[in-house]
Amino acid sequence: MPFVPHTSEDIASMLEAIGADSIEALFNEIPAELQVGELADIPTGMSEMEIAALMQSRARADGQPICFIGAGAYDHHIPAAVWQIATRGEFYSAYTPYQAEASQGTLQVLYEFQSMMSALTGLDASNASLYDGASALAEAVLMAVRANRKNKSTRILMPKALHPAYRRTVRSIVENQDIELIEVDFDPKSGQTPIACIEAAVGDADLAALVVAQPNFFGAFEDVDALTDWAHARNALVIGVVNPIALALLSPPGDWGAKGADIACGEAQPLGMPLSSGGPYAGFLCCRQEHVRQLPGRIAGRTLDLDGKPGFTLTLQAREQHIRRAKATSNICTNQGLLVTAATIHMTLLGAEGLERVAANCHANTRTLVEMLCEIPGVEPLFEGAVFHERVLRLPAPAADLLRSLAEHDLLGGLDLNADYPELGSAILVCATETRTQDEMRRYADTLAQILATR
Amino acid sequence: MLIYDQSRPGRRASAQAPLTQPEITEIPAGLRRRSRPALPEVSEMQAVRHYTRLSQKNFSIDTHFYPLGSCTMKYNPRACNSLAMLPGFLGRHPLAPDTHGQGVMACLHDLQEILKAVTGMHAVSLAPSAGAQGEFAGVAMIRAYHKARGDHARTEILVPDAAHGTNPASAVMCGFKAREIPTGSDGDVDLDALKAAVGPQTAGIMLTNPSTVGVFDRNIQAIARTVHDAGGLLYYDGANLNAILGKVRPGDMGFDVIHMNLHKTFSTPHGGGGPGAGPVGVSPRLEPFLPVPLVTFDGDAYHWQTERERPDSIGWLTAFGGNMGILLRAYVYARMLGREGMGRVADFATLNANYLMARLREAGFEAAYPERRASHEFIVTLKPESRQFGVNAMDFAKRLLDYGYHAPTTYFPLLVPECLLIEPTETESKEDLDGFVEAMIAIRREAQETPDLVKGAPHSMPVRRLDDVRAARQLDLAWRPGTSEDING
Numbered sequence: 001m002p003f004v005p006h007t008s009e010d011i012a013s014m015l016e017a018i019g020a021d022s023i024e025a026l027f028n029e030i031p032a033e034l035q036v037g038e039l040a041d042i043p044t045g046m047s048e049m050e051i052a053a054l055m056q057s058r059a060r061a062d063g064q065p066i067c068f069i070g071a072g073a074y075d076h077h078i079p080a081a082v083w084q085i086a087t088r089g090e091f092y093s094a095y096t097p098y099q100a101e102a103s104q105g106t107l108q109v110l111y112e113f114q115s116m117m118s119a120l121t122g123l124d125a126s127n128a129s130l131y132d133g134a135s136a137l138a139e140a141v142l143m144a145v146r147a148n149r150k151n152k153s154t155r156i157l158m159p160k161a162l163h164p165a166y167r168r169t170v171r172s173i174v175e176n177q178d179i180e181l182i183e184v185d186f187d188p189k190s191g192q193t194p195i196a197c198i199e200a201a202v203g204d205a206d207l208a209a210l211v212v213a214q215p216n217f218f219g220a221f222e223d224v225d226a227l228t229d230w231a232h233a234r235n236a237l238v239i240g241v242v243n244p245i246a247l248a249l250l251s252p253p254g255d256w257g258a259k260g261a262d263i264a265c266g267e268a269q270p271l272g273m274p275l276s277s278g279g280p281y282a283g284f285l286c287c288r289q290e291h292v293r294q295l296p297g298r299i300a301g302r303t304l305d306l307d308g309k310p311g312f313t314l315t316l317q318a319r320e321q322h323i324r325r326a327k328a329t330s331n332i333c334t335n336q337g338l339l340v341t342a343a344t345i346h347m348t349l350l351g352a353e354g355l356e357r358v359a360a361n362c363h364a365n366t367r368t369l370v371e372m373l374c375e376i377p378g379v380e381p382l383f384e385g386a387v388f389h390e391r392v393l394r395l396p397a398p399a400a401d402l403l404r405s406l407a408e409h410d411l412l413g414g415l416d417l418n419a420d421y422p423e424l425g426s427a428i429l430v431c432a433t434e435t436r437t438q439d440e441m442r443r444y445a446d447t448l449a450q451i452l453a454t455r
Numbered sequence: 456m457l458i459y460d461q462s463r464p465g466r467r468a469s470a471q472a473p474l475t476q477p478e479i480t481e482i483p484a485g486l487r488r489r490s491r492p493a494l495p496e497v498s499e500m501q502a503v504r505h506y507t508r509l510s511q512k513n514f515s516i517d518t519h520f521y522p523l524g525s526c527t528m529k530y531n532p533r534a535c536n537s538l539a540m541l542p543g544f545l546g547r548h549p550l551a552p553d554t555h556g557q558g559v560m561a562c563l564h565d566l567q568e569i570l571k572a573v574t575g576m577h578a579v580s581l582a583p584s585a586g587a588q589g590e591f592a593g594v595a596m597i598r599a600y601h602k603a604r605g606d607h608a609r610t611e612i613l614v615p616d617a618a619h620g621t622n623p624a625s626a627v628m629c630g631f632k633a634r635e636i637p638t639g640s641d642g643d644v645d646l647d648a649l650k651a652a653v654g655p656q657t658a659g660i661m662l663t664n665p666s667t668v669g670v671f672d673r674n675i676q677a678i679a680r681t682v683h684d685a686g687g688l689l690y691y692d693g694a695n696l697n698a699i700l701g702k703v704r705p706g707d708m709g710f711d712v713i714h715m716n717l718h719k720t721f722s723t724p725h726g727g728g729g730p731g732a733g734p735v736g737v738s739p740r741l742e743p744f745l746p747v748p749l750v751t752f753d754g755d756a757y758h759w760q761t762e763r764e765r766p767d768s769i770g771w772l773t774a775f776g777g778n779m780g781i782l783l784r785a786y787v788y789a790r791m792l793g794r795e796g797m798g799r800v801a802d803f804a805t806l807n808a809n810y811l812m813a814r815l816r817e818a819g820f821e822a823a824y825p826e827r828r829a830s831h832e833f834i835v836t837l838k839p840e841s842r843q844f845g846v847n848a849m850d851f852a853k854r855l856l857d858y859g860y861h862a863p864t865t866y867f868p869l870l871v872p873e874c875l876l877i878e879p880t881e882t883e884s885k886e887d888l889d890g891f892v893e894a895m896i897a898i899r900r901e902a903q904e905t906p907d908l909v910k911g912a913p914h915s916m917p918v919r920r921l922d923d924v925r926a927a928r929q930l931d932l933a934w935r936p937g938t939s940e941d942i943n944g
């Protein structure tokens with residue numbers, strides 16, 4: 001019996017100790033008419049060898065295309081040590097560290113993760129993860145509404161230059177709580193979100209918070225200092241949505257404007273998490289000290305034990321559902337702990353300089369790729385201005401057709417923007433991380449040129 | 456010692472980063488960081504040694520019996536991990552076209568079908584990332600259902616007082632008021648109180664069955680009738696599905712919507728806090744509202760369905776639609792169990808729980824519901840020990856650590872004083888259960904003879920009992936440059 005150790009002698013003696021005739025008898029409080037018979041729709045069991053063969057053939061079926069899609073999930077190198085250590089049974093098969101004394105390993109990892117995220121974002125406190133970047137933004141929005149003491153507004157400004165998947169997720173998570181999400185246009189020339197567009201969207205109304213994505217979905221840089229100061233002058237909080245790799249180069253949210261952003265969140269996937277079809281990843285959420293009691297999710301803190309020796313424990317639990325129930329800051333319980341472990345090891349191995357190198361190589365590769373692609377007649381950047389590691393390109397033929405043809409050559413040429421931004425025409429978002437080689441980029445450009453030439 | 460304490464300026468693990476650093480000229484200086492973030496500067500070996508040593512400070516299923524009630528800490532088969540981490544699965548971008556995803560989509564589609572069959576639900580979405588997100592999705596669907604019918608008066612979700620804290624919290628996140636229903640002295644929901652509470656304001660009820668007091672609610676059909684007759688829907692919190700897997704199906708009990716914690720019942724790892732996966736299953740009337748994406752099969756190829764095909768969906772819960780790698784692990788586990796293995800999970804989880812309860816009672820411990828069968832878990836109340844020896848449930852829990860057992864869940868559910876909620880799971884052997892009983896007996900003897908030993912426990916862990924009050928009052932949530940030596944010693 002897979003994963004069940006009982007021998008027939010065990011079963012007999014255990015039933016005797018219970019005083020029951022059979023295992024069936026243990027279910028005698030369940031109304032008989034509710035009990036099911038055979039589950040004919042479920043296949044019979046497989047051995048490890050059989051399931052391995054099936055999974056290997058299915059993994060092969062997904063292919064190994066060369067990926068030039070970013071759009072919120074990035075193909076970075078992951079050091080070998082990261083997952084070898086993260087999948088050690090002691091991390092992999094432990095529960096949430098409720099019994100602190102028997103969970104010091106996990107708790108210290110969480111504390112170190114929080115320290116590193118604080119350092120990257122320039123903010124005082126970090127939680128120990130949420131489900132992903134988009135759901136972290138949803139929690140940040142709810143948090144901002146609670147934390148803004150200057151007004152009672154439930155209005156949130158969300159730029160259209162913020163990832164469409166983030167906007168969708170925020171909408172489905174916060175819309176039952178009477179929060180008004182106001183979308184802000186971007187400048188069609190630069191792809192940035194200027195203050196004029198914000199003022200056009202909101203008028204004089206009170207605001208709970210402004211969401212600022214840096215870089216934004218198009219890869220472009222927002223004028224974060226001006227946006228932050230504008231929001232603070234309007235008594236709104238500032239929520240930064242940031243990429244942790246970009247933060248190795250860019251001004252951290254804590255330094256934005258005169259006072260700094262109040263909250264920062266984002267997707268930790270670039271810190272050692274495989275693409276894996278979209279998850280598991282981890283959302284991070286950081287804030288200034290004054291808002292820490294509104295921060296949702298687990299938080300590890302350092303304290304002392306009975307002997308005065310330092311140790312770690314889950315803290316500020318009075319915010320959480322298991323204590324506060326209906327009045328909790330969030331319903332989140334299980335988070336993305338193992339991914340946090342991976343991210344912590346990843347950041348430790350790379351350090352600030354390593355992350356900076358990754359960021360610089362992504363930036364340079366994307367620039368090279370864009371140059372190569374833009375040699376093709378009709379291919380051109382859609383927005384002017386600097387980008388981090390993604391850029392929007394206009395194509396001379398329908399994007400969906402071209403991307404399909406490229407995929408036939410095992411090239412994932414970028415993300416078609418048509419569904420989310422039909423006003424941009426035939427446009428794609430491309431990305432070349434540090435893992436893309438010159439040869440791969442050349443191959444992409446040559447193949448696209450060929451496809452266009454033979455149309 | 457923190458990793459930061461081992462940091463030295465200029466040291467680094469250089470092979471792990473790109474060898475070159477292209478110069479950046481394009482990004483305006485005003486947008487650049489003025490100083491490097493304070494991240495550790497260590498060698499690869501220092502990092503490996505540090506995190507390996509930290510791992511050794513943990514209890515885990517792989518190293519210890521971990522009878523944490525309501526959490527289903529059973530063995531996480533290694534094959535589930537290695538097969539979910541095959542390069543083809545790991546390397547797939549979430550926005551890759553369907554042509555480059557037929558393998559993973561086949562697994563997810565199969566998993567949807569298996570979960571439908573084993574729960575008796577009409578349709579399943581794998582999107583929620585954990586149990587609480589499944590609850591959110593389920594209650595949001597209940598809300599969408601009433602709204603679609605123009606029934607705007609339903610503002611309340613009923614929640615038994617034994618419910619997990621996520622239940623009322625999820626109800627509130629969906630814009631409802633959570634109203635508590637008491638549990639009767641026999642552990643079942645107080646049916647009269649329920650009847651008095653339902654009405655035109657009732658949107659639904661959230662139930663865990665077997666409940667968190669470790670018994671199967673015998674009145675489930677009457678509960679379903681009462682709530683349905685009042686126009687409300689039934690939500691099943693599947694955290695305890697392990698107890699009835701392959702034996703009884705929530706769909707047959709009358710539930711309209713359920714979530715499953717795959718990181719419990721389907722043995723995906725808990726990872727020191729997550730990730731999990733909390734798929735939701737629904738009856739036909741809620742199907743249009745399922746969260747996206749879903750995988751469909753047209754007889755030829757697999758496709759993702761999004762809000763385009765499902766306009767009434769409650770929408771996306773994460774950017775890319777769920778914890779795919781965890782779903783793959785659950786799939787491998789489900790295929791290894793097969794149809795014959797599902798019921799066996801419930802059989803042996805229940806056998807182990809009832810055996811452990813019988814042994815502990817025989818040893819003189821007080822079961823909270825002695826007249827009842829245990830489901831896959833049960834509650835021991837240490838009220839007598841606490842009264843006699845002044846040693847409480849937390850002291851027992853901490854002392855168990857010294858004996859090499861992770862503590863059961865303590866002080867949950869809140870309605871039983873000095874409670875230990877004990878869930879052995881089906882993967883533990885009789886010898887391990889016997890060892891746990893011996894430890895409990897030994898600790899009670901210590902409580903009588905040397906109570907301070909128990910009250911001061913644990914004694915053999917990396918730290919002794921921690922000052923939680925200090926942790927919350929003198930917040931230290933992140934290391935800062937220059938603060939290390941003095942605090943850390």
Ligand SMILES: Cc1ncc(COP(=O)(O)O)c(C=O)c1O
Nearest residue numbers: 333334525585586587619694731
């Ligand atoms: C009864 C019950 N309901 C809900 C949950 C929440 O599930 P998750 O932690 O996966 O969000 C838990 C988990 O601890 C639980 O035990």
